Amino acid sequence: MVEYSTIEPWQMVDENGVVYEQGSLMAYFQDVLDVRKARGKRYSLVTLLRKVASSISIPLTLLVLDRSTQTDKRPGILVVTAGTADLPVAEEAAMTAELMGNAVERLFDVGVAGIHRLLSQADRLWQARVIVVVAGMDGALPSVVGGLVSAPVIAVPTSVGYGASFNGLAALLTMLNSCATGVGVVNIDNGFGAGVLANNINRLAHAPDSKVS
Secondary structure, three states: OOOHHHOOHHHOOOOOOEEEOOOOOHHHHHHHHHHHHHOOOOEEEEEOOOOOOOOOOOOOOEEEEEOOOOOOOEEEEEEEEOOHHHHHHHHHHHHHHHHOOEEEEEEOOOOHHHHHHHHOOHHHHHHOOEEEEEEOOOOOHHHHHHOOOOOOEEEEEOOOOOHHHHHHHHHHHHHHOOOOOOEEEOOOOOHHHHHHHHHHHHHHHOOOOOOOO
Protein backbone atom coordinates (compact mmCIF):
# COMPACT_ATOMS: atom_id res chain seq x y z
CA MET A 1 0.00 0.00 0.00
CA VAL A 2 1.35 3.45 -0.93
CA GLU A 3 1.64 5.74 2.07
CA TYR A 4 -0.58 8.78 1.63
CA SER A 5 2.11 11.00 3.13
CA THR A 6 4.40 10.26 0.17
CA ILE A 7 1.83 11.44 -2.40
CA GLU A 8 2.30 14.97 -3.66
CA PRO A 9 -0.83 17.18 -3.85
CA TRP A 10 -0.75 17.25 -7.65
CA GLN A 11 -0.82 13.44 -7.71
CA MET A 12 -4.04 13.18 -5.72
CA VAL A 13 -7.22 12.02 -7.39
CA ASP A 14 -9.39 14.29 -5.22
CA GLU A 15 -7.58 17.24 -3.67
CA ASN A 16 -10.95 18.57 -2.48
CA GLY A 17 -10.53 16.37 0.56
CA VAL A 18 -13.11 13.69 -0.10
CA VAL A 19 -12.52 10.11 1.03
CA TYR A 20 -14.77 7.22 -0.01
CA GLU A 21 -14.42 5.09 3.12
CA GLN A 22 -16.53 2.01 2.38
CA GLY A 23 -14.15 -0.93 2.12
CA SER A 24 -11.06 1.22 2.69
CA LEU A 25 -8.37 0.14 5.15
CA MET A 26 -8.87 2.12 8.34
CA ALA A 27 -5.11 2.63 8.75
CA TYR A 28 -4.92 4.28 5.32
CA PHE A 29 -8.06 6.28 6.03
CA GLN A 30 -6.52 7.66 9.24
CA ASP A 31 -3.28 8.44 7.40
CA VAL A 32 -5.20 10.50 4.85
CA LEU A 33 -6.83 12.63 7.55
CA ASP A 34 -3.59 13.12 9.51
CA VAL A 35 -1.61 14.23 6.46
CA ARG A 36 -4.36 16.58 5.27
CA LYS A 37 -4.43 18.20 8.69
CA ALA A 38 -0.65 18.59 8.69
CA ARG A 39 -0.82 20.20 5.25
CA GLY A 40 -3.31 22.76 6.55
CA LYS A 41 -6.17 21.71 4.30
CA ARG A 42 -9.43 23.53 4.92
CA TYR A 43 -11.57 20.46 5.31
CA SER A 44 -11.79 16.68 5.01
CA LEU A 45 -14.97 14.81 4.23
CA VAL A 46 -15.46 11.04 4.53
CA THR A 47 -18.44 9.47 2.74
CA LEU A 48 -20.15 6.12 3.38
CA LEU A 49 -18.57 5.88 6.80
CA ARG A 50 -19.27 2.56 8.48
CA LYS A 51 -16.87 2.56 11.44
CA VAL A 52 -17.09 5.49 13.80
CA ALA A 53 -15.48 6.42 17.08
CA SER A 54 -17.10 4.95 20.16
CA SER A 55 -17.77 8.47 21.43
CA ILE A 56 -20.26 9.02 18.62
CA SER A 57 -23.65 7.80 19.80
CA ILE A 58 -25.62 8.05 16.53
CA PRO A 59 -25.10 6.14 13.28
CA LEU A 60 -23.36 8.24 10.65
CA THR A 61 -22.58 7.83 6.98
CA LEU A 62 -20.63 11.09 6.75
CA LEU A 63 -17.72 12.45 8.77
CA VAL A 64 -16.78 16.12 8.40
CA LEU A 65 -13.57 17.59 9.75
CA ASP A 66 -14.04 21.30 9.05
CA ARG A 67 -11.24 23.74 9.80
CA SER A 68 -12.76 26.58 7.83
CA THR A 69 -13.56 29.97 9.33
CA GLN A 70 -15.74 31.03 6.40
CA THR A 71 -18.87 32.86 7.52
CA ASP A 72 -20.15 34.52 4.31
CA LYS A 73 -21.73 31.45 2.74
CA ARG A 74 -23.67 31.48 -0.53
CA PRO A 75 -27.47 31.19 -0.14
CA GLY A 76 -29.65 29.42 -2.67
CA ILE A 77 -29.62 25.67 -1.98
CA LEU A 78 -32.70 23.90 -0.63
CA VAL A 79 -32.64 20.22 0.37
CA VAL A 80 -36.05 18.52 0.39
CA THR A 81 -37.03 15.04 1.56
CA ALA A 82 -40.11 12.95 1.01
CA GLY A 83 -39.94 11.29 4.43
CA THR A 84 -37.88 11.18 7.60
CA ALA A 85 -36.32 7.87 6.53
CA ASP A 86 -34.53 9.84 3.79
CA LEU A 87 -32.79 12.11 6.29
CA PRO A 88 -29.33 10.43 6.35
CA VAL A 89 -28.91 10.84 2.59
CA ALA A 90 -30.39 14.36 2.68
CA GLU A 91 -28.03 15.42 5.46
CA GLU A 92 -25.09 14.05 3.50
CA ALA A 93 -26.09 16.30 0.61
CA ALA A 94 -26.72 19.31 2.85
CA MET A 95 -23.52 18.95 4.87
CA THR A 96 -21.44 18.46 1.73
CA ALA A 97 -22.82 21.65 0.19
CA GLU A 98 -22.35 23.54 3.45
CA LEU A 99 -18.75 22.42 3.69
CA MET A 100 -18.14 23.80 0.21
CA GLY A 101 -19.29 27.27 1.22
CA ASN A 102 -23.07 27.28 0.87
CA ALA A 103 -25.85 28.22 3.26
CA VAL A 104 -28.28 25.32 2.92
CA GLU A 105 -31.96 25.37 3.84
CA ARG A 106 -33.82 22.19 4.69
CA LEU A 107 -37.42 21.16 4.04
CA PHE A 108 -38.10 17.68 5.36
CA ASP A 109 -41.02 15.22 5.34
CA VAL A 110 -43.05 16.79 2.55
CA GLY A 111 -43.66 13.74 0.36
CA VAL A 112 -46.52 13.06 -2.02
CA ALA A 113 -48.42 11.07 0.61
CA GLY A 114 -49.24 14.47 2.16
CA ILE A 115 -48.79 16.83 -0.75
CA HIS A 116 -50.36 19.74 1.17
CA ARG A 117 -47.19 19.86 3.28
CA LEU A 118 -45.14 20.64 0.17
CA LEU A 119 -47.60 23.11 -1.35
CA SER A 120 -47.73 25.10 1.87
CA GLN A 121 -43.97 25.72 1.45
CA ALA A 122 -44.17 26.81 -2.20
CA ASP A 123 -42.55 30.19 -1.49
CA ARG A 124 -39.40 28.48 -0.22
CA LEU A 125 -39.26 26.32 -3.33
CA TRP A 126 -39.58 29.34 -5.63
CA GLN A 127 -36.82 31.24 -3.82
CA ALA A 128 -34.19 28.52 -4.22
CA ARG A 129 -31.54 28.60 -6.96
CA VAL A 130 -31.09 24.83 -6.90
CA ILE A 131 -33.14 22.14 -5.13
CA VAL A 132 -31.97 18.71 -4.02
CA VAL A 133 -34.95 16.35 -3.68
CA VAL A 134 -34.35 13.10 -1.78
CA ALA A 135 -36.95 10.33 -1.92
CA GLY A 136 -37.34 6.58 -1.70
CA MET A 137 -40.42 4.38 -2.13
CA ASP A 138 -42.02 5.44 -5.46
CA GLY A 139 -39.61 8.35 -5.95
CA ALA A 140 -42.32 10.71 -7.20
CA LEU A 141 -41.41 13.86 -5.29
CA PRO A 142 -38.73 15.25 -7.68
CA SER A 143 -41.24 15.27 -10.54
CA VAL A 144 -43.72 17.19 -8.42
CA VAL A 145 -41.10 19.73 -7.35
CA GLY A 146 -39.80 19.97 -10.92
CA GLY A 147 -43.29 20.87 -12.08
CA LEU A 148 -43.52 23.73 -9.60
CA VAL A 149 -40.18 25.49 -10.05
CA SER A 150 -37.87 26.80 -12.77
CA ALA A 151 -34.70 26.13 -10.77
CA PRO A 152 -32.61 23.00 -11.43
CA VAL A 153 -33.76 19.97 -9.45
CA ILE A 154 -31.27 17.29 -8.39
CA ALA A 155 -33.14 14.06 -7.71
CA VAL A 156 -31.64 11.59 -5.25
CA PRO A 157 -33.25 8.15 -4.99
CA THR A 158 -32.80 6.36 -1.68
CA SER A 159 -32.89 2.68 -0.82
CA VAL A 160 -35.88 3.25 1.48
CA GLY A 161 -38.92 1.12 0.69
CA TYR A 162 -40.53 -2.30 0.72
CA GLY A 163 -39.62 -5.33 -1.40
CA ALA A 164 -40.69 -4.09 -4.81
CA SER A 165 -38.65 -0.92 -4.35
CA PHE A 166 -35.59 -3.11 -5.04
CA ASN A 167 -33.37 -1.10 -2.68
CA GLY A 168 -33.98 2.17 -4.49
CA LEU A 169 -34.08 0.94 -8.08
CA ALA A 170 -37.80 1.71 -8.40
CA ALA A 171 -37.25 5.28 -7.22
CA LEU A 172 -34.26 5.65 -9.54
CA LEU A 173 -36.25 4.55 -12.59
CA THR A 174 -39.15 6.85 -11.69
CA MET A 175 -36.78 9.82 -11.45
CA LEU A 176 -35.01 8.96 -14.70
CA ASN A 177 -38.40 8.85 -16.42
CA SER A 178 -39.61 12.16 -14.98
CA CYS A 179 -41.62 14.25 -17.43
CA ALA A 180 -40.77 17.42 -15.49
CA THR A 181 -38.09 19.46 -17.21
CA GLY A 182 -34.91 20.49 -15.45
CA VAL A 183 -34.61 17.36 -13.32
CA GLY A 184 -31.26 15.57 -13.14
CA VAL A 185 -30.66 12.32 -11.25
CA VAL A 186 -27.72 10.98 -9.24
CA ASN A 187 -27.15 7.42 -8.07
CA ILE A 188 -29.03 5.68 -5.28
CA ASP A 189 -28.18 7.09 -1.83
CA ASN A 190 -25.58 9.43 -3.37
CA GLY A 191 -26.18 12.44 -1.17
CA PHE A 192 -22.55 13.44 -1.50
CA GLY A 193 -22.74 13.64 -5.29
CA ALA A 194 -25.93 15.70 -5.07
CA GLY A 195 -24.30 18.10 -2.61
CA VAL A 196 -21.29 18.63 -4.87
CA LEU A 197 -23.49 19.22 -7.93
CA ALA A 198 -25.70 21.64 -6.01
CA ASN A 199 -22.57 23.52 -4.93
CA ASN A 200 -21.31 23.75 -8.50
CA ILE A 201 -24.62 25.12 -9.77
CA ASN A 202 -25.00 27.56 -6.91
CA ARG A 203 -21.42 28.76 -7.22
CA LEU A 204 -21.98 29.59 -10.89
CA ALA A 205 -25.19 31.43 -10.00
CA HIS A 206 -23.20 33.63 -7.59
CA ALA A 207 -20.32 34.30 -9.98
CA PRO A 208 -19.79 38.06 -10.63
CA ASP A 209 -20.57 37.76 -14.35
CA SER A 210 -23.41 35.26 -13.89
CA LYS A 211 -26.53 35.72 -16.03
CA VAL A 212 -28.51 33.27 -13.87
CA SER A 213 -31.59 34.83 -12.26
